[in-house]
Amino acid sequence: MSVRTRFAPSPTGFLHVGGARTALFCYLQARAKGGQFILRIEDTDLERSTEESVQAILNGMHWLGLDYDEGPIFQTHRFARYAEVTRTLLAENKAYHCYCPKDRLEILREQQMQQGLKPRYDGLCRDRKDIPQDISRSIKPVVRFRNPDEGDVSWDDAVRGLISISNTELDDLVIARPDGSPTYNFTVVVDDIDMAVSLVIRGDDHINNTPRQINIYRALGAELPRFAHVPMILGADGARLSKRHGAVGVMQYRDDGYLPQALLNYLVRLGWSHGDQEVFSMAEMIEYFDIVDVNRKAAAFDYNKLDWLNQHYMRELPASEVAAHLRWHMDHVGLNVQSGPALADLVTVQSERVKTLKEMAAVSTVYYQDYDDFEPTAAKKHLRLVAAEPLQAIRASLAAVVDWQPEALDQAVHQTAEGLGVNMGKVAQPLRVALTGTSVSPAIDKTLWLVGKDRSLERIDRALQFIEQRGAAE
RNA sequence: GCUCCCUUCGUCUAGCGGUAAGGACGCGGCCCUCUCAAGGCUGAAACACGAGUUCGAUUCUCGUAGGGAGCGCCA
Numbered sequence: 001m002s003v004r005t006r007f008a009p010s011p012t013g014f015l016h017v018g019g020a021r022t023a024l025f026c027y028l029q030a031r032a033k034g035g036q037f038i039l040r041i042e043d044t045d046l047e048r049s050t051e052e053s054v055q056a057i058l059n060g061m062h063w064l065g066l067d068y069d070e071g072p073i074f075q076t077h078r079f080a081r082y083a084e085v086t087r088t089l090l091a092e093n094k095a096y097h098c099y100c101p102k103d104r105l106e107i108l109r110e111q112q113m114q115q116g117l118k119p120r121y122d123g124l125c126r127d128r129k130d131i132p133q134d135i136s137r138s139i140k141p142v143v144r145f146r147n148p149d150e151g152d153v154s155w156d157d158a159v160r161g162l163i164s165i166s167n168t169e170l171d172d173l174v175i176a177r178p179d180g181s182p183t184y185n186f187t188v189v190v191d192d193i194d195m196a197v198s199l200v201i202r203g204d205d206h207i208n209n210t211p212r213q214i215n216i217y218r219a220l221g222a223e224l225p226r227f228a229h230v231p232m233i234l235g236a237d238g239a240r241l242s243k244r245h246g247a248v249g250v251m252q253y254r255d256d257g258y259l260p261q262a263l264l265n266y267l268v269r270l271g272w273s274h275g276d277q278e279v280f281s282m283a284e285m286i287e288y289f290d291i292v293d294v295n296r297k298a299a300a301f302d303y304n305k306l307d308w309l310n311q312h313y314m315r316e317l318p319a320s321e322v323a324a325h326l327r328w329h330m331d332h333v334g335l336n337v338q339s340g341p342a343l344a345d346l347v348t349v350q351s352e353r354v355k356t357l358k359e360m361a362a363v364s365t366v367y368y369q370d371y372d373d374f375e376p377t378a379a380k381k382h383l384r385l386v387a388a389e390p391l392q393a394i395r396a397s398l399a400a401v402v403d404w405q406p407e408a409l410d411q412a413v414h415q416t417a418e419g420l421g422v423n424m425g426k427v428a429q430p431l432r433v434a435l436t437g438t439s440v441s442p443a444i445d446k447t448l449w450l451v452g453k454d455r456s457l458e459r460i461d462r463a464l465q466f467i468e469q470r471g472a473a474e
Numbered sequence: 475g476c477u478c479c480c481u482u483c484g485u486c487u488a489g490c491g492g493u494a495a496g497g498a499c500g501c502g503g504c505c506c507u508c509u510c511a512a513g514g515c516u517g518a519a520a521c522a523c524g525a526g527u528u529c530g531a532u533u534c535u536c537g538u539a540g541g542g543a544g545c546g547c548c549a
Contacts, residue, residue: 010549045548102547109546118476118545142547160479169477169545177547184549208478208544231480232542238485240542266486269498273487276497295487298542302485305499315512352512378509413508428508440510 003035004198007068008188010042011053014249015060017301018203018233018241021267025230026201027066028268028289038195039071044187046076060250064260065282073195075187082182085190085220086143086175094219095175097141098125120171140178145186145216147172153211158199158228159294165211173212185209189216197225201291204229228291231271231298238300257356259325261317262310270299279312307355314351314360319344322351329361330368340368341450349446367450370459371437374466378439387430388467390420394427395460404453410445434463 005026009019030037039061043049058072089095100121109119126146147170154164175186182190192200207229217224235241241248253263265280272295274280274288314322323343330337337343346364354360365371374383397412417427428444435456441447448456 008549012549042549048548098547105546113475113545116475120545163478165478171545174547179547181547183547188549203543204479205543206549209549211478229479234542236485238541269486271486273497276488278486278498297480297487299487300485302499305486308499311512353510417508424508426508432509438509442510444508 002198003030003033004038004196005030005035005201006038006040006071006192006195006197007066008040008042008191008202009057010045010048011050011057012045012048013053014056014251016241016248017250017253017263017267020060020064020066020250020263021233021270022201022203022230023061023066024064024264024267025228025289025291025294027068028285029199029201029291030069031286032289035198036069037066038073038197039068040073040075040191040195041071042075042184042187044075044182044184046181049076056249056251063251063254064264070195073191075182075191078187078191079180079182081194082176082187082190083180086182086186089145089175089219090143092219093146095143095145096126096172098144098172098174099128099139099141100124101139118169121173123172126172142174142178143176144172145175145212145219147212147215153214155210155214155224155227157207158201158226158291159231160204160207160229160296163207163210167211167215170212170215175216185212186216189213189220189222192225193217193220193222199226199228199291201228201230204231228294230291230294231296233270234298234300236301236303241301254328255358257329257358257360258306258310259313259317259322259357262306262313265313266306266309270301271295271297279309311351311355314347314354314357319347319351322347322357326357326360329357330364333361333365335361335365335368337368340364341452346450349442349450353442366436366438366441373437374433374463375438378433378437379466382430382433382439383463383467383470385467385471387426388464388471390416390422390427391430391434391460391464391467393420394431395457395464398448398453398460399457401453404449406445406449409448410443413444413448430463431460434460 007019007023007026009015027037029035041054041057043054054072061068086095090097105121108122112119121144125144148167150167152164152166154162157163173185174183176182210227210229214224233241250263254260264282264285268280268285268289269278272289272293280288323346326343326347327337330343346360346367350360350364354363394413394416397416398409401408401412413427413431414424417424420427429439432441432444432447433439435441435447435451442450451459
C-alpha cells in the first residue's frame with residue numbers, strides 16, 4: 001500500500017527548524033515508498049494565522065527543496081466539510097451541545113487543580129435535557145465530542161513503540177466553537193481521513209492529543225493511520241528552541257549563509273543515523289531513511305556541526321551551484337560582482353577557508369573593491385624597508401606574466417624568492433599585505449589570481465609608495 | 475498536582491546479553507606550510523543512580539533522580 005504523509009503547520013510564524021525536520025521526514029518517507037507528500041495549512045485559528053506566515057512557510061519549503069504532491073490545502077476552505085461531520089456526530093449522539101459558560105469551566109479547572117486532580121470537563125451537558133429556553137437563546141453552545149469513558153486507547157507508535165492511556169484520563173473535548181468554527185483535534189482527524197493520510201508524522205508534543213484523535217477516528221468509523229511522533233529539537237543549551245537561540249526560522253539559515261543541502265543533511269542526522277555515515281545526498285536520504293529508525297530522544301542543536309557540514313557542501317558541490325547561492329550574499333553586502341573575479345572562482349578558493357557564504361562574502365570584498373587602509377599591525381610587520389626589494393622584484397616578474405593563472409603565478413613568486421635567495425615568506429607576506437591590506441588571505445598564487453593583474457600591480461605600487469613614505473618619516 | 479514521554483563522550487549518534495563501548499562535530503598535540511584555513515596522524519572524553527533477572531548486563535524488568543510534553547472554545 002502506498003504511503004501518504006502530510007506536513008501540517010499552522011501559519012502563525014515562520015517555518016521553524018523543528019517543523020522543517022518533520023517536513024523532511026514526511027517528504028523522505030513518502031519519496032522512499034513511492035507515496036505522496038501533502039502540505040496542509042492549519043489555519044483554523046483566524047486570530048493568529050497570517051498571510052505572511054503562509055508565505056514564509058511556502059518560502060521555507062521551497063528553499064529547502066521539499067516539494068509536495070498535493071497542497072497547500074487550507075483548512076479554512078474546508079469549514080463546510082467540518083460542519084457536515086459535526087452534524088453527523090450530533091445526529092448519532094456521538095457529540096452534544098454544551099451550554100456551560102466559560103467562567104464556570106475556569107472555576108471548575110481551578111478547583112480540580114487544587115484538589116490535585118487533572119483538570120477535565122465534568123460532563124454537565126452530556127445528557128442534559130433541561131436546557132431552559134432563555135439559556136439556549138442567550139448562549140450559543142459549543143459542540144463537544146462524547147469521549148468513551150471506559151477502556152484504554154493504545155497504539156503502536158512508529159518511533160515510540162506501544163503507548164497506552166486510559167479513557168478516564170480524557171474528557172469531552174470541544175470540536176466546534178459557538179460560531180461553528182472547528183477546533184484542531186477535530187479538523188486534523190477529518191482531514192487525515194479525507195486525504196487518506198496513512199502515516200502521521202509530527203512532533204512528540206502531540207503524543208497527548210493522539211488518544212483523543214483516535215477516539216474520533218473510531219467514532220467516525222475510520223481506519224487508523226500509523227502514528228510516528230518524532231522528538232523535538234532543543235537549543236544548543238538543551239532548552240526548548242526559542243528566538244533567543246538565534247536562528248529558529250529556516251530562512252534565517254539562508255540569511256546566515258548556510259546552504260539548504262547542509263541544513264537538510266544536518267537535520268536528517270538529528271534523531272536518525274545510518275551506520276557511521278555523516279554526509280547524505282538527497283538520493284541517499286531517500287534510499288536509507290525509514291521513520292521507524294528514528295530515535296526517541298530530543299536533540300540539541302549544534303552549530304559547530306552544521307558549520308562543518310556547510311563547509312563540506314561549499315567544497316563538494318559544483319562551484320557554480322554554490323556561486324548561485326553566494327550571489328544573494330554578495331548583493332546583500334552591496335558588492336558588485338562584475339567588478340571582480342567570477343563567483344565560481346571565488347568559491348573554489350574561499351570555500352575551504354570559511355564556514356558560511358555570509359562569511360565568504362565578508363572576507364572577499366578586497367577582490368571586488370579597493371580596501372581603505374593597510375591593517376596597522378600587518379603593515380608594521382610586513383611593509384618595512386626590507387620588503388621594498390622583494391616587492392619590486394615580484395612586481396617586475398608579475399608584470400611579465402601573460403597567462404594570469406595560479407600555476408604561472410605560483411612559479412613567479414617562487415622564482416622571485418629563489419632569485420633573491422630568501423624564503424617564500426619574505427616575498428609572500430609583504431605581497432599579501434600589498435594585495436589585501438591584511439596578513440591573512442588565500443595562498444598567494446590564488447590571491448593574485450583573484451585580485452587580477454592590473455589591480456595587483458596597482459596595489460603593489462601603492463604598498464611600495466607606503467614603504468617609501470614611511471621610510472622618509474622615520 | 476495529574477497523565478504521557480525521554481536518559482551512551484560537551485554535542486549528534488552506533489550498540490540490540492559476553493565489545494579494549496565504535497564513528498562524527500568540537501577540543502588538545504604532532505606533521506604539512508607563504509599567512510589563515512584545509513588535509514593527514516594522534517590524544518583526552520560517555521553507558522544518570524539503585525535494586526533485581528541472568529553464569530554474565532550499556533543492552534531485559536522495577537524503582538529513584540533528572541529532563542521534556544500535555545492537561546484550552548491554540549495548533
